[in-house]
Amino acid sequence: MLAAWYLVTGRGASPEGRRFCGSYTLIGWENIARSMRWSSGGAPSFPAHTSSGAGRIPGLLHMAFRNQRDGSTEDLFFVDAPGEWFRSWAVNREASEAEGARWIAEHADAFLVVADCEALAGKDRGGARNVLTQIIQRVGDERDGRPVSLVWAKSDIDVPPAIRASIETAAIRHIGEHTTFSWSVKPAATGEATDAFTGLLSWTIASRGKRYRPTDSGDRPADHFMAYGHGR
Amino acid sequence: MAAERTNPLRLMLIGESNVGKSHYGGQLLMRLNQRTYALQMTAQPTNIDAFNDVTKALHEGKSAPHTSANTYIESLWPVVDDKGRAVDLEWPDYGGEQVRRLIDDRRIPVDWRERLLKADGWILMIRIQRSAVEDDVFSKPLAEAAASDPKATDAKASLQARMVELLQMLIYVRGVGTSRALRDPALLVLLSCWDELDEEGEKSTPIDVLKRRMPLLASFVESNWQKGRHEVLGLSALGRPLDAKRSDVEYVDSGPESFGYIIEQNGRRNPDLSIPISRLASIVSDG
Numbered sequence: 001m002l003a004a005w006y007l008v009t010g011r012g013a014s015p016e017g018r019r020f021c022g023s024y025t026l027i028g029w030e031n032i033a034r035s036m037r038w039s040s041g042g043a044p045s046f047p048a049h050t051s052s053g054a055g056r057i058p059g060l061l062h063m064a065f066r067n068q069r070d071g072s073t074e075d076l077f078f079v080d081a082p083g084e085w086f087r088s089w090a091v092n093r094e095a096s097e098a099e100g101a102r103w104i105a106e107h108a109d110a111f112l113v114v115a116d117c118e119a120l121a122g123k124d125r126g127g128a129r130n131v132l133t134q135i136i137q138r139v140g141d142e143r144d145g146r147p148v149s150l151v152w153a154k155s156d157i158d159v160p161p162a163i164r165a166s167i168e169t170a171a172i173r174h175i176g177e178h179t180t181f182s183w184s185v186k187p188a189a190t191g192e193a194t195d196a197f198t199g200l201l202s203w204t205i206a207s208r209g210k211r212y213r214p215t216d217s218g219d220r221p222a223d224h225f226m227a228y229g230h231g232r
Numbered sequence: 233m234a235a236e237r238t239n240p241l242r243l244m245l246i247g248e249s250n251v252g253k254s255h256y257g258g259q260l261l262m263r264l265n266q267r268t269y270a271l272q273m274t275a276q277p278t279n280i281d282a283f284n285d286v287t288k289a290l291h292e293g294k295s296a297p298h299t300s301a302n303t304y305i306e307s308l309w310p311v312v313d314d315k316g317r318a319v320d321l322e323w324p325d326y327g328g329e330q331v332r333r334l335i336d337d338r339r340i341p342v343d344w345r346e347r348l349l350k351a352d353g354w355i356l357m358i359r360i361q362r363s364a365v366e367d368d369v370f371s372k373p374l375a376e377a378a379a380s381d382p383k384a385t386d387a388k389a390s391l392q393a394r395m396v397e398l399l400q401m402l403i404y405v406r407g408v409g410t411s412r413a414l415r416d417p418a419l420l421v422l423l424s425c426w427d428e429l430d431e432e433g434e435k436s437t438p439i440d441v442l443k444r445r446m447p448l449l450a451s452f453v454e455s456n457w458q459k460g461r462h463e464v465l466g467l468s469a470l471g472r473p474l475d476a477k478r479s480d481v482e483y484v485d486s487g488p489e490s491f492g493y494i495i496e497q498n499g500r501r502n503p504d505l506s507i508p509i510s511r512l513a514s515i516v517s518d519g
Binding site: 007010011014019020021024026029030033065073 | 365368390392393396397400410411412413443447448450451452454455456
């Protein structure tokens, strides 16, 4: 989903009232998006699974937008974390493998809970439903007034109605107030594939939970993100 | 010599290899010496050695040899613009590999840093026909997406991401920050080898072409520079492709000064190759 997000931004899509104005992690975005391009020596594919590795803090991807209304910049950070982290976090909040997920849950300003339609329609759909329901319950417990969105990914694949209904019921019961999005890289009959992403990105950048406090960055030429080989 | 000397106008010409920096420098030098365009040479420059090979090749109807990777020569051209403003134009010629190394190594050498700090304006040259958003699953959907093999991919970032990265590095070294849109240095994006665009080039303005082919860069420039402090123009320094060995007879007969043009912001073609410099000079002096 992150890869697709970068690609539509690279095609000029931007959230409502904003324009792309920079990224401190362009190479990171390029790396995850490369496999979805046709030029990489063969047909594109979904990006490789994020490995769960040994890290305790997730990789962050940055993208900045300038607000067209007042000229301010808004910095978005996305976490690129392995699904296993959330799986163990859903089962046991204090699990040692869930340290990364706990870090995210503590620092995030908004949550996107992704429902993988391919998994929910596949052979192991029962297991996928179980994991997703547990994650929904955990997120509901941890959100603390922060915005949550349920995102049906690969939505061109039909999920059995009973499974879909049970996920929706779990989301209403445990998360409560939330928005819902669907996206697919295959265009729906009703519109371009990129529209769904623009909608999702607009929601993400506009979402402000009650805990949200903007950080005043000031002029930041000396920002540590940009340590281009000085002092080595 | 009525024109009064002012501070030099220092321009930083930034472009990777094969974008046409030397061809533009050579053609610009000849245009300035013709003294019929917006910018005119007020005296013969002391040393035009850097462009000697280029002008020689163009007069023979051939393309100029590649500038060697480690060369960096600055020439000082005393010019006056159509409003009578005198400027000493510092025009560089160098091997574009140096810019590629800046991006790849993420390291700015000291001499480049000094040039960046003192420059009044930056000209970013991009060979636009070679830049287009690559096909991905959004432009050319798949029947079935297979799982990817992370080892099977090459490590080349898209050109627009490289150019955004380069500008971010230059802004950082300049030490200005982008919390607010930039005033200085003024930026001119020059889309070179415009003739290679064929029909697309005849129908579009430079900013439209940039938005279509490099939308991420177009957004980056428009959202990080104040209105009136950046411009996008098209350039065909030669007007047509030339060969390194085979001579173009029309070039020999009519002279290189009969070829080459600028595409103005409104899409109009103009043979005055000094326009980008006079535009940048006017933006800088208006500040």
